[in-house]
Each structure stands twice: as C-alpha cells, then as structure tokens.
Amino acid sequence: MIELRDITKIYNKKGAAVTALRNVDLQVEKGDIYGVIGYSGAGKSTLVRLINYLEEPTEGQVLIEGVDLASYSVSELRAKKKQIGMIFQHFNLLESKTVFDNVALPLVLLKEKKQVIEKRVYELLAFVGLEDKAKQYPNELSGGQKQRVGIARALASNPTILLCDEATSALDPQTTDSILKLLKKINEEYNITVVIITHEMEVVKQICDKVAVMEKGEIIEQGAVIEVFGNPKHPTTETFVRTVIKNEVPDSLKQAIQKDGNSKLLKLDFLNQSSSEPLISKLIQRFHVKVNILFANTTDIQGAMLVTLIVQLEGEGAKAKEVIQFLEGNDVAVQEVVYP
C-alpha cells in the first residue's frame, strides 16, 4: 500500500546540510493502523510528509500502491494527493469559513456539484458527530471538535489513506481518547489505511497494529505493537514502552526485599495469551516452591494482554533452574533481576 524504499532526506539550511532521514525503509499494508513514534526532531514529521509528497526524498522512492510518486506529473500528483487525507496537530482549519465550508473545500476543489457537496458534507458531519455545528466557525469550537472537523475534511474526497500528524498532541486525554476511537472507526468502517505520527506511546498502545520507532532520522525498531511492547530491543523503545507499561518495583519495596541466599528475583513477561492459564498456581503445586509476588502489571493492547510479574522465588538453586525452564516452556520470558 505505502512503501518507503531506502529514503534519505537532506535539507539545505543556509548552506548547511541537515539530514532529516537516513536510509529509511517502511512498509504499510492496506488496512493497517501504523504508528510512527519518536521524540521531536526524530524525523517523523518529515517521514509522513513524504507519503503525500509535501516533501520529496533526496534519495530513495515513495511508492503508493506500487507506483513511485516521482513518476507522476504535477497534475497526476495533485490527483493522487486527493486520495490521501491528512490531519494536523493544530487542525489547520480556515478560520474565515464555517465548519460546513471547511469540510466542503476538498469537494469544491474537485468541482463537485452543489447538491453533491451538501449531501456529502452532512454525511461526514454526522459521521464525526458534528451535524449541529455546520454553521459555526472554528473559533467557536473546542479542540476536539476542531479535530473532528479536520477529520471530516480529510475524508471528504474519499481517500484510501489517512495521515495523522500529531493529531492528538494538542488535546487533553479524554478528547484524545475519543479522537482515537474515531480514527479506529474510520479504519474499520471505510477500510482506510491510517498512518499516525506521535510522541505519545499511549496513542500507539490504543489503536496501532504496527509501530516504527524513530531516532535521529532512522527507524531503530519496527514491528507488531504487541511484540514491540512485549519485548523492546532498543533503549529508546524501552523508554517509550515504559511510559505506558510499568515493570519497575517501587523503591520502598526494593528496600524491603530481604536478601537471602536461597531467593531469586525473577521478572516474568507473559506473552501470547498464556496469562489465561493458572501458571503460578501450577508452578507452586509442581515444584513446591514459595512464590512471593512483588509486582504485577496487566496491559491491554487492543485485546491482547501483556502481563508482567516480578516474583521472589524461594527454593534451592537447582529447583530454581527447573522452574525457569518450566516457565520458558510456557511462553514466559524470564529474566533475573538484581537490586543493589
């Protein structure tokens, strides 16, 4: 659907070359909700602007449905852009036009008939829940409502792709939630491929299927959200994951943990739904060990459960080894933790 092939983007700022992206490869399948996360300056904004050619790559290719955007003429490219909707952090609505006229704009550009425009605009406003605001101006709306107008506008020309550039970063958590639900609904009902640029892991956690983590113009990690969350490899990814999934024992508890030769601290990450089985209970019965649960966290990633336990295991060394083997045999990632 969307393919970025070995993209490098270099800006010339007052004679100095600034590399915004370096050798970036990315593939987004049809129907994906693809998250791109990174700190500011990581290059994610540039990356999303390549998809609708607001930015052209210095090297590499951008393919939409298998066709290189560079091969289009200027007018073909304009036509292609109409199939790619975009929403923005600061909404970018025309303050001088009503909600209706804002949503109608892409259709006006397509030179649609008045009746067609009217029908479509009311349909879209109903979809985003703003039928009653048609005659109002953007400055009379809340942030969430403005973004809904932005979404309705982006959908007006029936795009197959929706690009979201920090679309929820200017919104409060509740509003963010409702906007994300709306994006999910768009993805499901219209089968629109969604690419989301964000610096909030919460956004990725809530609606993305796949995620790419960016740092200094490069993609440092990418894959299915459940895998990246369950097993982050790069330190930056780890930092992002930890903003939504805690796996640290509180300091006060750390001090209280009694150290003795026979106990081990283990961090257990339950992957692949195995959390529905009474594994700990089985373990105690089978190996006759004492298990003290120090920390537990369950994170719901769109229906898939990610469970982390930190347990204190009391038993002799040999037994501990068996226990670890048993757990690993049941799809649990085991890691010994040591607190100084």
Place this chain on the structure above:
Amino acid sequence: MISTTITMDQFMLSIYQTIQMVSISLIIGSVLGIPLGILVVVTRPGGIIENKWVYGLLNPIINIVRSVPFIILLVAIIPLTKLIVQTSIGTSAAIVPLTIYIAPYIGRLVENSLLEVNPGIMEAAEAMGATPYQVIRYFLLPEAFGSLILSLTTATIGLIGATAMAGAVGAGGVGDMAIVYGYQRFDTFVIIATVVVLVVFVQVIQSLGNVLARKVRRG
C-alpha cells in the same frame, strides 16, 4: 461672522475633487497592486509557484517606486502623464502619479497581509492537491480577507495625504485649497476647515475599514 476668501461652492468642489482623486486612483491602484502583492507572495522563495525571475523583478520595482517621495514622483513622471491623459495639469493629471504611487504601496500591504496567513493552511491546501489558482482563490484570499480590508484602509488614508500634494500640478482638492487660500492668503478659516474635513475623512474611512474587517473575520 466668519470672514473668509472662499465660497461654499469652492469648498464643496475641493472636497469633491479629493474624493474623485482618491477613489479613482484607489480603484486603479488596487487593480494593479492586489495582483502585484499576490504575485510577490506566490513567487517568493518557498512560495507556491516559486520563481526567482518574477520575484527578483517585482520586488525591487516596488522598493524603487516606494522610495521616491510623492512630490518628486509627481513631477518626474509628467511626460508619462501627458502620454496617458493628454495633459499635465488638473485633477486627471494627478490621478496618474497617484496611481503609480499607490499601486506598489498596495502591493506591499497585500503581501504583508497574505504572509500573515497561517502556513499550516497552505500546507493543508497543498495536501489536498489544490492547484496554485485554487490555493489563492480558496485558501489565501479568504483567510487574509479581513487583513486585506485593513490594508486597503491604510492605503486609502495614504492616498488622502498624497492628494494634498497634487495641488502642485493644479489638481485641486482640499489640500490644494489649504495651501493656496489658507497658507498663501493667510486665511486661517480655510486651514481649520480643511483640517477638520481631512480628520473626518480619515476617521470615517478607518472606522469603516475596522467594521468591515471585523465582519468578514467573523465570517
């Protein structure tokens, strides 16, 4: 009783002449200046149809005309004026230099108004696949409309000031009357009357501009 050397008819005629000069040169000046301002914005580096030749030509022209004081422009272009209106004196002879004076000024003001438009709007327009004409027509001008009205208000007031100097080519108008009757013939009443008229003019135009701008900004 007021003692003065002018008649009411003379006074009314001068007001009429000022209005005539201001409105005609404002209209022609806008017809030239507004497209000029738009062109400078869209062809500037980073503009939607970036063109260093067009920009590199228009930008200095605006600066050159804008740096010539009106009184000098007035006499400097007399040959051109003669060519266009077949005369170098009178009200219609003043309209040519007034127009040439105000068009680049309007161009510059329009440019500033358009540059104030949120760059995010331009990005949205580009993302929607709008043609350059559509960007100007549906995004740039509507978003800048309120500010454009204020720019034209400023230009109009500038023109009123310039018409006072048009007396140098016998154009008439209230400014000319103030010099010829008020200053040169020591008629204080004429001076005061002209100042009052000019203050009222400026006040009315500025208030009108503010009201209109507020109205379009609210939609």
